[in-house]
Amino acid sequence: MKIRFDSTKPVYQQIAEAIEDEILSGKLKEGESCYSQLVIARALSVNPATAAKGISQLVTKGILVKQRGQSMMIATGAQERLIGERRTTALHRLAAELTAEAKKIAMSEEALLALVQENYRNNGKD
Numbered sequence: 001m002k003i004r005f006d007s008t009k010p011v012y013q014q015i016a017e018a019i020e021d022e023i024l025s026g027k028l029k030e031g032e033s034c035y036s037q038l039v040i041a042r043a044l045s046v047n048p049a050t051a052a053k054g055i056s057q058l059v060t061k062g063i064l065v066k067q068r069g070q071s072m073m074i075a076t077g078a079q080e081r082l083i084g085e086r087r088t089t090a091l092h093r094l095a096a097e098l099t100a101e102a103k104k105i106a107m108s109e110e111a112l113l114a115l116v117q118e119n120y121r122n123n124g125k126d
Contacts, residue, residue, distance in 0.1 A: 002018065003044050012053035015054030015055070016058050019034060030076050031076060063081065
């Protein structure tokens with residue numbers, strides 16, 4: 001899990017997104033334990049309250065579940081929920097930003113689509 005302390009994005013939000021990324025990649029699996037706030041705080045050298053806030057966001061979204069006397073668990077259906085959320089929210093936002101930027105520089109729709117296709121084929125690498 002990597003956090004950018006120079007980012008404008010709050011650290012707790014980066015923690016939540018990093019956990020989501022690990023669920024999406026399969027590193028963290030549904031029904032298994034997630035990192036505790038103390039483990040995250042120590043690993044990243046952040047305040048435990050900051051780690052707890054990131055975890056709390058995921059509990060609110062139903063990605064993590066609290067189990068009394070146990071650590072946080074990855075909720076059943078968490079991966080599918082995250083995939084759906086990212087498709088409907090993140091990708092639409094990015095597509096809107098990309099389209100707006102292309103229009104600012106008078107890039108044609110065909111040129112924009114070609115750029116996206118090339119990027120997709122190259123797995124997002126330059």
